[in-house]
Amino acid sequence: MDRSQPRELRARLLRRRMSRRTILAGGGALAAGGAATAAASLYAFPDASGGADDGAGSPAANRAPEEPLDGVAWAGHLLRRAGFGGSRAELERFARLPKEEAVEELLAIERVNVRPLEERLAAMGFSLEPGSDGIVRDMQGWWLSRMALTPRPLEERVTYFWHGLLTTQVSVLGPDRAHWCLWQNELYRSKGLGRFDELIHATAKDPAMMVYLDTVESTKEHPNENFARELLELFTMGEGNYTEEDVREAARAFTGWRLTRPRVQFDPDLSEEERRERFREALRQHRPEWFLAARQHDFGEKTFLGRTGPWGGEEIIDIVLEQPATARYISRRLFRFFVHDEPTDEELEPLVAAWNESGHEIRSLVRTILLSPSFGSFRAYRALVRSPVEFVVGMLRGLELDPAELFRAERRREGAALVRAYIAMDQLLFNPPNVAGWPGGPAWLSSSTFFARLNFLDAALFPGGRPRELPLLAGLSDPDELLEVLSYVFLDGELRDSARTVMRAHLQEVSDAHERRATAAYLVLASPEYQLI
Amino acid sequence: MLSRRDFVKGGVALVTIGTTAQSLLKGAVAFAAQHPEAVAATRPKTLILVQLAGGNDGLRTLIPYEDGNYFDARPTLAIDPEEVLPLEDGLGLHPNLRGLHELWSEGTLAVVQGVGYPNQNYSHFKSMAIWQAGDPELSFDNGWLGRTLEAMESEIHDPLAGFNIGTSTPPELRNATVPITSVQDPEQFGIRVRGRPAEPSEPRTAALLKLYEEYPANSPFGVLLETTADTAVSTSQQLQAAAALYEPAVDYPQTAFAAGLSVLAQAIVADLGVRVGHISLGGFDTHTNEAAAHDALMATLDEGLSAFYRDLEAHGRADDVIVATWSEFARRVRENANGGTDHGAANCLFVVGRSVRRGLYGDPVSLTDLIDGGNLRHTVDFRSVYATLIERWFGVPHDELLGGRWPMVDFLPSV
Numbered sequence: 009m010d011r012s013q014p015r016e017l018r019a020r021l022l023r024r025r026m027s028r029r030t031i032l033a034g035g036g037a038l039a040a041g042g043a044a045t046a047a048a049s050l051y052a053f054p055d056a057s058g059g060a061d062d063g064a065g066s067p068a069a070n071r072a073p074e075e076p077l078d079g080v081a082w083a084g085h086l087l088r089r090a091g092f093g094g095s096r097a098e099l100e101r102f103a104r105l106p107k108e109e110a111v112e113e114l115l116a117i118e119r120v121n122v123r124p125l126e127e128r129l130a131a132m133g134f135s136l137e138p139g140s141d142g143i144v145r146d147m148q149g150w151w152l153s154r155m156a157l158t159p160r161p162l163e164e165r166v167t168y169f170w171h172g173l174l175t176t177q178v179s180v181l182g183p184d185r186a187h188w189c190l191w192q193n194e195l196y197r198s199k200g201l202g203r204f205d206e207l208i209h210a211t212a213k214d215p216a217m218m219v220y221l222d223t224v225e226s227t228k229e230h231p232n233e234n235f236a237r238e239l240l241e242l243f244t245m246g247e248g249n250y251t252e253e254d255v256r257e258a259a260r261a262f263t264g265w266r267l268t269r270p271r272v273q274f275d276p277d278l279s280e281e282e283r284r285e286r287f288r289e290a291l292r293q294h295r296p297e298w299f300l301a302a303r304q305h306d307f308g309e310k311t312f313l314g315r316t317g318p319w320g321g322e323e324i325i326d327i328v329l330e331q332p333a334t335a336r337y338i339s340r341r342l343f344r345f346f347v348h349d350e351p352t353d354e355e356l357e358p359l360v361a362a363w364n365e366s367g368h369e370i371r372s373l374v375r376t377i378l379l380s381p382s383f384g385s386f387r388a389y390r391a392l393v394r395s396p397v398e399f400v401v402g403m404l405r406g407l408e409l410d411p412a413e414l415f416r417a418e419r420r421r422e423g424a425a426l427v428r429a430y431i432a433m434d435q436l437l438f439n440p441p442n443v444a445g446w447p448g449g450p451a452w453l454s455s456s457t458f459f460a461r462l463n464f465l466d467a468a469l470f471p472g473g474r475p476r477e478l479p480l481l482a483g484l485s486d487p488d489e490l491l492e493v494l495s496y497v498f499l500d501g502e503l504r505d506s507a508r509t510v511m512r513a514h515l516q517e518v519s520d521a522h523e524r525r526a527t528a529a530y531l532v533l534a535s536p537e538y539q540l541i
Numbered sequence: 542m543l544s545r546r547d548f549v550k551g552g553v554a555l556v557t558i559g560t561t562a563q564s565l566l567k568g569a570v571a572f573a574a575q576h577p578e579a580v581a582a583t584r585p586k587t588l589i590l591v592q593l594a595g596g597n598d599g600l601r602t603l604i605p606y607e608d609g610n611y612f613d614a615r616p617t618l619a620i621d622p623e624e625v626l627p628l629e630d631g632l633g634l635h636p637n638l639r640g641l642h643e644l645w646s647e648g649t650l651a652v653v654q655g656v657g658y659p660n661q662n663y664s665h666f667k668s669m670a671i672w673q674a675g676d677p678e679l680s681f682d683n684g685w686l687g688r689t690l691e692a693m694e695s696e697i698h699d700p701l702a703g704f705n706i707g708t709s710t711p712p713e714l715r716n717a718t719v720p721i722t723s724v725q726d727p728e729q730f731g732i733r734v735r736g737r738p739a740e741p742s743e744p745r746t747a748a749l750l751k752l753y754e755e756y757p758a759n760s761p762f763g764v765l766l767e768t769t770a771d772t773a774v775s776t777s778q779q780l781q782a783a784a785a786l787y788e789p790a791v792d793y794p795q796t797a798f799a800a801g802l803s804v805l806a807q808a809i810v811a812d813l814g815v816r817v818g819h820i821s822l823g824g825f826d827t828h829t830n831e832a833a834a835h836d837a838l839m840a841t842l843d844e845g846l847s848a849f850y851r852d853l854e855a856h857g858r859a860d861d862v863i864v865a866t867w868s869e870f871a872r873r874v875r876e877n878a879n880g881g882t883d884h885g886a887a888n889c890l891f892v893v894g895r896s897v898r899r900g901l902y903g904d905p906v907s908l909t910d911l912i913d914g915g916n917l918r919h920t921v922d923f924r925s926v927y928a929t930l931i932e933r934w935f936g937v938p939h940d941e942l943l944g945g946r947w948p949m950v951d952f953l954p955s956v
Contacts, residue, residue, distance in 0.1 A: 454723070504755075
């Protein structure tokens, strides 16, 4: 089921916008409201015909959707979508590379050594030990840091994609099993660009997933349909391509899938309480593995998607992988993640072809997407709402801030505001709201999350009320110079004239140079344009 | 007759982000002072939903104090019959529910017993999801109250129509078209400059808001971005203005729960258009040493709800608001070896308000005819409770919202 429903929200927002405009126009007269004269395209992407508002100097307004992106707009777009945004040096370099070369460089992750990254992350001292206090909090900091520091941005981007599609909520697993989500994360990182077949087979046997979707509870007497249903509905085929009977039959095939448990020997003198504690400890240290509990497994014949046989879970997944619906569904999900929200059949066709030709290799699909005219045109430019994670990591990368500095501050008192605002932005990694993942898009922006974004910036750029020193802006003090650097790094050098005027006017009023630098960063990162990618 | 929205709009001269709300509110307040009867006639009905998270022990909330089986099953956790606050039919309230008992005497408390659903799920997460979706099959991808708000959408424009006390939209309010405002702490619900709350006129904030105001509507997400900034600032201004206008008529207890309720009361009293309010009280998962913890929770619940009701009553709003409680499940009938209780099934819930018909609803639950190894069998489907709230309180047909027709429970009069 497609759980994001932007169309109605869009219509509603248009109506609201209309009524506000009507009030403005009417100068206090009662708004009659409702007469919808606005074009629906006002909402999502530039409409060449709609010129009522001033779009002067705005790169994304007044451009034909099919017009190709080039220069730093292309480089910024690519680094935001295939990573989490670029630094100034990366932008400069990518803007000069031929497009194909730029894409190939991002795709060739194996050529990049991540040892130094691993060492740096380890040195940051996050508590990720099983059962440790604060593990769930530190998992946030650890992954955000990794996203910010990685020399393989596309690898991290794809891991983030699978995390949002093949979801697991750490809150359902509980603190003793929180680290299982890190194993799942590593699975998505190591297999995320390879053949989808390997990824989905491994995901079905991933301990976090098996607990999250109740596979471990499923017996032949009482098959639990949870995993089978989500496998078909959310992970591979999409709703409408199978029947309820298919779900029931698939569920039978996954019965008896179990995880090994730790062996614990108890001293007979131990109390009930001590035994329980001993077992919990053993559970924390144990790395469970999948096995088939024959007594709980239904070995009988199943008819699934028209094919009859004594299928086990692996065969069910193999049948799913052959379905054209799976090719379309994964293509569509990838397209919506990388390009824009409403792909046409023509836009998806090359992806389905790449799926078939490559033997379901995700890297081929991603390459096809990044080199497609749809991706490289104004139709896709700033066509997605920036998620909180992209908001934070984009800031870190662009300002060249050391995440360790930010997350160390988090533990001091002045960091409380930062943490509060981060939580209020409403995207905790490893903890999407439900099995469908984050709805994303316009849902990222509500009154409270809007304030949270602004207040996160205030806390990050003015810790304890004082301006932070920003490496990117060291030595600069002229408002125009500051805005030039910041708009280059965060807005591809394209700042609307009217926005530049507003920002400059304010910066000229700020006399202290430290204060002015942090304020300039605040205004650019809080701007409407930065809320999009 | 003028609608409430019409006169809210009446006071507007010049609108920019940040100045909207205060002028709107001032206009509305002036209008209300001149035309109290018109305001009363167009007031929306409000439902406040109180979640008791973790699985409230129904048998320490509504106590079958004349049933010997109760005392057998609860050797350490049973409430002394002498202390029970009696209702009727051999049932009474936990001794700390004094305020609710007073409401019972005044005729403004309804208790529904035996509420649950078929094939009880014993996972907190799953059972909560079921209650929140309003569907044991979990086939909806939004919440029952979200759907209800959507069904009323043609008449709802207020950003606080769905008002949650908390950090993010609770699943029961989730929907595709009506934005839900979540406020954990009103102090945080606004723009801060160098860590301190700032007015929209503060220079950096004014510059920032101008960027949103001037962001061209034909740019990507032009409408969304401008509307978000506008709604956020005006909602925050509304809440601030409401706080300035509102004088609580009672002393709220010093608990986070009561503080949240007072924020809801403030929005209701200031006529900010709240249709559905939502607040949670956690800590009910009492597997060990339940007695002290549960006694304290009962007091927190009772003192908070009583203060809220008395406050609304003093402001003349007790007719427009009802409060309903729920919990994902009750607890096992028999207490465990650790002085606590494990996850259970059917539960009781409260509905409070002057429009409520006092009484005990639902067939009594049996303490001997149990399901799933020792849990109460439900006698009222939770969707009947929802259907009654949707249909008799909001006047909206419930069939589509709850995937079928459910019998009414008579705690509200038929319309």
